[in-house]
Amino acid sequence: MKFLDQAKVYIRSGEGGAGSVSFRREKYIEFGGPDGGDGGRGGDVWVEAVEGLNTLIDYRYQQHFKGETGGHGMGRNRSGAKGSDATLKVPVGTQIFEEDNETLICDMTVEGQRFRLAGGGNGGFGNAHFKSSTNQAPRHANPGLEGVEKTIWLRLKLIADAGLLGLPNAGKSTFLAAVTRARPKIANYPFTTLHPNLGVATIDGREFVIADIPGLIEGAHEGTGIGDRFLGHVERNRVLLHLVSGQEEDVAKAYRTVIGELDAYGHGIREKPEILALSQIDTLDDEERAEKSAALAAAAGREPYLISAATGEGMTPVLRALRDVIVEATGQPADSRD
Structure with missing residues (x-):
């Protein structure tokens, strides 16, 4: 296995799903009303220290990690699913730096330690969220929020006695x-x-x-x-x-x-x-x-x-x-x- 102790990685958390504009329409129900569900939250980007690794060589071949976009809301008040997270698995002893390679974000010193590098965007509200006594048939919904994107540096410092x-x-x-x-x-x-x-x-x-x-x-x-x-x-x-x-x-x-x-x-x-x-x-x-x-x-x-x-x-x-x-x-x- 080749040794690599420094790597530059691009990460982006998932965008939130859009809210839905929908109205309940069923036979024999006179006043259906809005029933658009909310969008799901976008996937996060995490880093996790795992056992059995002593090099960052994997990040020479894959430098982009993205969380999944949240599911869109649907009618019948159905909310979208949360997007899947992306996880960077690194050796114990890895330090995470901002793009300037000087500002420390976190130091992964313990096996099993996890840190969220970028949170996914919130899902948008469906039109059911905007229903009120003065607006009983809202015809708008919110789009999901954008995810966070950044470039980070991984720097490995082996832990030895x-x-x-x-x-x-x-x-x-x-x-x-x-x-x-x-x-x-x-x-x-x-x-x-x-x-x-x-x-x-x-x-x-x-x-x-x-x-x-x-x-x-x-x-x-x-x-x-x-x-x-x-x-x-x-x-x-x-x-x-x-x-x-x-x-x-x-x-x-x-x-x-x-x-x-x-x-x-x-x-x-x-x-x-x-x-x-x-x-x-x-x-x-x-x-x-x-x-x-x-x-x-x-x-x-x-x-x-x-x-x-x-x-x-x-x-x-x-x-x-x-x-x-x-x-x-x-x-x-x-x-x-x-």
């Missing part, structure tokens, strides 16, 4: 593949990952969701490389795992490059708990490990975890560190195992 950050080839996809059943593309060239991937990790009987996003490079906030558009997917994460490859010549510079891009992006990402790890240590000897670990600790102000997703070295401690932050953020009791 932990997010992976780092430069391209920092080992993020390898880490995700090692601790979950996700199978992201892994290759020895930059930007192997072109869209976010999700996986479920388990440690000491606890499960949590990890999101891997494409790597950042210097100038990403200005559009260099893939840019920083995918950082929106880690805005909802409870904790970030920042991976710095042990193959980098200057690990301190690699760390500061990513931090600089996070600062430029903003949106509160730098305020999230961050766990730092020196990855791909299976490619280093003991002396190189000590040297690069010290340089990274000096740049970050804290000791990094030393891990290798390829050999499994150091993976359990870092997973437990992620778990501890997540259970604390969710208010669950922490596991007592070390």
